[in-house]
Amino acid sequence: MTDSIPLAALLLKLVHPLFPNMLQGVTLYLALCWTLQPVCAVFALRSLGEKRLLPALAVGVFSACFPTFLARLGHAALCGHWILLVAIGLYFRATRPGADSRPVWVLAILTALTLLVHPYLMVMTGAVLGAVSLTLLLRNRDWKTCTGSLLATVASGTGIILLGSVLGYWGGASGGGYGFYSMNLASPFWPVHSTLFPAVPQTWVEATGGQYEGYQYLGAGVLFVLAMVIFTRKGRSLLASFPKQHAGLLLACLALTVIAISNRIYLFHIPVLLTHLRVPGAEQMRSSGRMFWPVAYLIMLGAVYGLCRAWPRAWPLLMLAGIAFQWCDTREMRTNDHQVEMALLAPATPKDSQILSLVRPFDKIEIHPRLECDGVNAPYVLPLIYAAARQNAAVNTMYTARSTPEAACRLWTEQPHPLSSHTLVVLPGTSQRAGAIRWTDLQHARCGIGDGATFCVSATSTLPKGLSPVPEAPDLPLDQEIITSGPRLRNEEILESGWSGLEDWGVWSETPDPSLYLHLPEDVHTADIILRMHAAPGTTQHVGVFLNGVEIRQWTMSPEDADYEANIAVPPASKALRLQLKINNPVHIGKDPRLLGFGLLQLKIHKLN
Incomplete structure (x- = not known):
């Protein structure tokens, strides 16, 4: 859960004795991602059946200049898009007629290991792995043809569960956000961060305030090639035949897209569907907009593959045009990434x-x-x-x-x-x-x-x-209300120990003996302290008040807000006092793990002499 690429860390620890001066592996991992991205895109295209040089050059440029990939540099663990391209290539090899079981087992191992790169990437590769069995079953209508892939999928899932259990992956609590960090339906086609269309506003595909996580612009070159495919009857025929040949992959893409757009679906700022329904486990995938990445790469690969068949004579010129469009369209993003990379390699300041x-x-x-x-x-x-x-x-x-x-x-x-x-x-x-x-x-x-x-x-x-x-604590003001709520607390040192985090109304005690630190003006010898408090809901609390370890008062506290007063005497040659409040019966409320006694809203100090 540290986003620190555990698999890379484990491998680097093995070789660290040979390279003792290598202090971190993030830049090495980023270099690996940038190098493997076009290589693995070519692998995926060749696995699809296209092995000519110019299409390989096209997917190499398209993938290296893929806006979604370039936008992830600030999140190193999620730069491993090459894993998704390897997974797609292995899928196509595993679903070829007469293919043996080796590709699907490699894909199963890759999926399990991807958990140690990033759980989001693991879910994406897992969807591609699951698509192998579905495709074989729906294509051949025979369970025997998918037995090997099913075993590989089950083995991979078991390995993920065991690995995650050993490393404590399943104990992380989500901070929420499913439906907020989603993908806008227009995002793949809306040119945000485009050099060719610099005036296009990002706000048009930012309907929730968190849809930057669903940034999915495909790039001008990929969109151009895709449009050329759809423009021809032969290209549309190729697209129409895809569900019959790769139904499992189509279902996996639909599932990933549903997760990406979440339960609050927008086209630009137009609400298409707003619901409270959730995909099981979706809250852990709160940045669900990322789940479209494998679909985007399949669109890229399909566009290149389809163009070569939809335009049997003109495809080389169209392909070169697409390469040029993609290269020019992502110039600003590549420049920004280069500046970040130089900052990573800069010497210490x-x-x-x-x-x-x-x-x-x-x-x-x-x-x-x-x-x-x-x-x-x-x-x-x-x-x-x-x-x-x-x-x-x-x-x-x-x-x-x-x-x-x-x-x-x-x-x-x-x-x-x-x-x-x-x-x-x-x-x-x-x-x-x-x-x-x-x-x-x-x-x-x-x-x-x-x-x-x-x-x-x-x-x-x-x-x-x-x-x-460290400067001395300031004197507490006299005859003024000192508010203990988060935004309005000015004398934070008064809450010495035993208090929970500040809230808008005040602060809860979360131990049986919270204490207050009171730094008073020198001319104060005796004073009244007035605390506005309430007991935890449904309880009556008996509280002993101790000043520097000596009991000076007892209070019976109800759940309603009320003022509680105690007389305090300041010892000679001292300005600092510790007021300890011992609670007889702090309680747990619902699933709250804190041991709540009372809530403190404010206090006031009145000088007597």
Whole structure:
């Protein structure tokens, strides 16, 4: 679930002793994808039965300049479109009259291994694998002809289930999005990101706000060749014969297209069908618009194959025209990809070097909150994880494509704990000062502020150079309502520990003993603190109020919003107080994994003297 191409990582680990200076394999994998894309397109065309040089050149250019492929550079694991072309080629070889079982078994193995490249690609190749048995059965009307392919399909599916179970693939929770990240019906033909049609707006095929994931423009060259095929009677006859010869593949394409357009179907911005029905398992394929990729490549291959037969004399000139159109139409996309590739190969910047030197003395990096709980800080955290990987340092978090539900993240477990001299704690985001206060007060850690984050080490360690001291927490305002809802919380350090993520109305306690950190003005000696709270639904909570470990009050709390008051005395020579609230009966509600006691909406401090 890290989008890190596990198959490539495993293979690279085997050869790493021979190449110890190779620190990452992403650029190598991208080079492999760009090299194999046209090669595998030629393999697929030859498997279809067309072996002449000019058609091979055409599919090589079409596939290397395929807009859908060029648009995926920012997502390396999904650049493996060559796998789809290999799968299509193996399908055609497996369904030839008199073919043996070797192609379908190779396709079965490829499908299982593709799970370790990307699950989306695995689903696509799985659809092509399943099409082999269907085609053989529907073409020959005899179960015996598809026995071998059925066994291969079952073996591949079993291998996928076992492999996914061992590696924990089936535990990822989807963040939703099926029906949002879909394909617009007009997308294959609407020239978005086209050099030949630069004024065409993308917004016309963006009906949901997420249909960029369903970007499927085929390119001017492919559309030209396809139009030339459909224009002739012979070309239409070839298309009409396809269902009879390859019914299983047609059904697989229809299934992939249905998933791609999802349950909210749009043609431009015109709603064609809006329903709540879902394909089983579709929520895990929330970016369903991608599922059209094999269909798009089959259209490309069919257009080239059909042109050679629909225009027996003029096809070479038409093919050359199509190559020129495709090449010119994707010029801007290729230029943008080239710039991204150059950035990937660029030497380290001074900022990169600073991050590397920052983490170099440490063999363990702890980042709080973890990315699984809060991905907002990912742009800052990922370079730190990369720097840690460069020196083989352990980290406590990783970017994942499927985030943990906020309610299941248990932020309260990320409490200060004893640190070794080789551990660096990184506190990014909006609550850095609150985190630094906790680590300093509870573990006597030494903390400093850097560019974008606060860093803490053990009391016996030396802080990295270039860090500034952490400023003291600001005094809490007196006689003012301090709101604890997410958008309006200004004094985040008051929520010291035991609290869940901030919500629009306030914040839930999620431990039996949440605590508040109160930094008061120097002239406050005694004060009243007034907390507006409510108990978890359906419960009455008895709460003990402890100030610096001494019980000062007990409250009986109902589920309705109410104010609860306690008198606090500030110890001499101290401005910081810890108010701990011990809850007698926190509860689980429904499927919420949190242990909820009460909700805190706001607080107010009134000076007595």
